[in-house]
Amino acid sequence: RKEVEQDPGPFNVPEGATVAFNCTYSNSASQSFFWYRQDCRKEPKLLMSVYSSGNEDGRFTAQLNRASQYISLLIRDSKLSDSATYLCVVNMGGNQFYFGTGTSLTVIP
Amino acid sequence: ETGVTQTPRHLVMGMTNKKSLKCEQHLGHNAMYWYKQSAKKPLELMFVYNFKEQTENNSVPSRFSPECPNSSHLFLHLHTLQPEDSALYLCASSQHAGAYNEQFFGPGTRLTVL
Numbered sequence: 579r580k581e582v583e584q585d586p587g588p589f590n591v592p593e594g595a596t597v598a599f600n601c602t603y604s605n606s607a608s609q610s611f612f613w614y615r616q617d618c619r620k621e622p623k624l625l626m627s628v629y630s631s632g633n634e635d636g637r638f639t640a641q642l643n644r645a646s647q648y649i650s651l652l653i654r655d656s657k658l659s660d661s662a663t664y665l666c667v668v669n670m671g672g673n674q675f676y677f678g679t680g681t682s683l684t685v686i687p
Numbered sequence: 688e689t690g691v692t693q694t695p696r697h698l699v700m701g702m703t704n705k706k707s708l709k710c711e712q713h714l715g716h717n718a719m720y721w722y723k724q725s726a727k728k729p730l731e732l733m734f735v736y737n738f739k740e741q742t743e744n745n746s747v748p749s750r751f752s753p754e755c756p757n758s759s760h761l762f763l764h765l766h767t768l769q770p771e772d773s774a775l776y777l778c779a780s781s782q783h784a785g786a787y788n789e790q791f792f793g794p795g796t797r798l799t800v801l
Contacts, residue, residue: 582729609786609787610786610787612789620794621777621792621793621794621795622730622777622792623792624789624790624791627787627789665729665730669786669787671786672742672743672785672786673718673720673732673735673737673742673743673784673785674732674743675732675790676729676732677729677730677731678729679727679728679729680729
């Protein structure tokens, strides 16, 4: 089993739609969780950390479910500029950060 | 300059060459990282430095040799690479090393080994 797994997609959604991605992780003792976005041929950029109680930043909401070992990212009112690959990152102790392969999102006009 | 910078942005080298990648962060951070991103694969953590001391080496072949002279600069020295080492090499930094520190990435060096 991979340390971090994501549905690669692609997710093609119309502007204004709501879309959600999940990411599962293998280590129940994982300590911290993040979502990054990566545009084509660019570096990953931090979107948000994921807190135990869940957190929201504008149109983006992140949730953590420790019992089922997954995190989620919800994007409301999708914009064309949201088109990117969304990377799930999990810290499994110390400095061991594991990345998923990413979920590709295309928002269609 | 701001953020994390990397040079060169593109590098083509033969298997017998020796080259170095450079990373500099202007964020006042204390931890720096090297990652490898190959096509269709997740980012792989290679090395971590915290306050200039190496804290992680994730079984990286010795043909990759990191150097961290101070908290702002990180190098990756390359020698006798293989074609399968062709990838995007990303540098990142964070305030400190450890689980709860958000990482900020440079633009990467796209390496091609012939």
